[in-house]
Amino acid sequence: MKHDHISFIDYNMDQLTLPMDISELIPSHSVARVVNEMIERVPDQHFLKYYPGGGRSTYHPKMMAKILVYAYTQRMYSGREIAHQLTVHLPLMWLSGFQTPDFRTINRFRSERLKGLIDDLFKQVIVLLVEEGQVQLDSYFLDGTKIEANANRYTFVWRKSTEKYKEKLEGKVEELITQIDGVWKEEASCEENEKTVISPEKIQNKVKEWEGKLEKEPKNKELKKAIKVMKKDYLPRSLKYKKNLSICGDRKSFSKTDPDATFMRMKEDHMKNGQLKPGYNVQMASNEQFILSYTLHQRPGDTRCLIPHLQEVKAKFNIDPKRIIADAGYGSEENYAYLEEKKQEAYIKYGLFEKEQKRSFKKNPHHQSNWVYDEEKDTFTCAAGKYLYFTGEKKQTTESGYESTIRVYQCNECEGCPFRKDCTTSKYGRSTQVNEAYQELKSKVKERLWTDEGKQLYARRKIDIESVFGQFKGNRSFRRFFLRGLPKVNIEIGLISLAHNLLKSAAKKAA
């Protein structure tokens, strides 16, 4: 067959000569160069403090950090793959200076050396990005995303069922003690209403006591059997339940393969069956789509993560943002009060924010906000012209100890009212509640959100932090952690965040 019209570039492997300087092959704005430059600029002392000295000579932490961060920018997350790529992937070979740590060394560096180092490294790179004017820390776009843990989906332990099993077991132990000693009930009644706790220690003590008794009555078969049941069945179960409940803490569940992971409903539910999966709630903030901070949480909801997140970020990264922009999932009295006290501006909507703007809401004659309030008499006047009188205050305390004061008002003339069915379903007539402190905080936030700056900032939220999640979960396919346990998962999220920022910086420089 003739190929007159094709001309091939000369190809002769015998004459192949590689350039002396491999760096010539790395494009000037490639992410490998940015990784190299940024990590080189981090002073050595930040690395050295994690090396106690002595021992065998070891790979330079800057080299190890560079190859790991770069690998994460290229969707290489497994130690084995990174080790393999160190022999074939040119930018990695350049970054490692042709050194080839094996996968065990890479994994060990990642999960042990990076433990404290990762947060420090992330912080130093943020400082450099701020110095370069690529990032500013004033406006803080915060959101949470759930990432699946490296844990089996079917290895859950639920607190409620554990408590139920524990209670059942306690009943059985009580029964057995009553059967052998015949005194359990009296013992319990002596302590009046106080419930006698059946702990593993109590079971152990009982076993000891019975073993002593058995020595004196070696023919007591019932006692012998009871000791066996206690030792072989009840004691190990009691120990197991105690351990599981202590791992659970205030969580509802945990996974047996990664006890730090909690079962949560994930946003990406490909099977659409609402299945709960073991995971972590990652709270992250961004600015100009650069990640400013990250923290890990073991509860699924965002509301109660805000304060611990901000406290951790201040301690870890020394970031104390002026403006916090977040969605309605973070709008709570406690959060607003905290930010107010810290003099941080909240651009955070609350649950009813959107609904309140709707015509149907504004025109609803049965909504408290559309009633007339008489300050002197401390009454509301409803749509039927009747009064709702103040009946008392109640206190509500959040899990973290924040106390809200709620004033309750009641109408006593609802009987026979033509509006009743639209106004209330309560058989006692209509009541309404007012939380003055929360109202005041909400109106401040509302005012702020309605300014031009507020509107602009809130509109940016979606394109800022939400795109960051899209980029690392979608584009870089990071949807599941590789490592287990909070400290190691923190390393991974730190690596992902560093990789994300350096990719962003490279893209900006190349533009």
Ligand code: SF4
């Ligand atoms: S049901 Fe009671 S509160 Fe509601 S409109 Fe009638 S009188 Fe007023």
